Amino acid sequence: MVEVGLESTPARENWRKLMQDVVTHFPGHGTLFEERYLEGKAEGEAKGILRVLEVRGLAISDDVRARITTCTDLDRLHDWLDRSGTVERAEDLFVEGSPDS
Known part of the structure; x- marks a missing residue:
């Protein structure tokens, strides 16, 4: 939702870069990203x-x-x-x- 709300602003690109780093921390860390990925x-x-x-x-x-x-x-x-x-x-x-x- 954050990414959608940022629309096509420079902040959106920063958000996407930050989220790429977060995703690389699983598996095994119990992050929201990991939970959703495993559910999928x-x-x-x-x-x-x-x-x-x-x-x-x-x-x-x-x-x-x-x-x-x-x-x-x-x-x-x-x-x-x-x-x-x-x-x-x-x-x-x-x-x-x-x-x-």
Whole structure:
């Protein structure tokens, strides 16, 4: 919002330079930029999982869709994405006893 408010002033360019430096401080520092970046990655992974399941013609219940789209654990999402190409049912992503359940 700050950048938008600065419009096309010289202060906007200074702001952008400052923000470039801030972004380089993650991962691992818990900055707002890092949080938003990781949220975006998780959202993209979830969309990918759902897309694979849809293309394969598997039924996706509201519960499965909610579990996938609300997950923020990137490792789990990566595993689900890998498995989404081979499961027989969407629910099988969460089979008890598997490392992703």
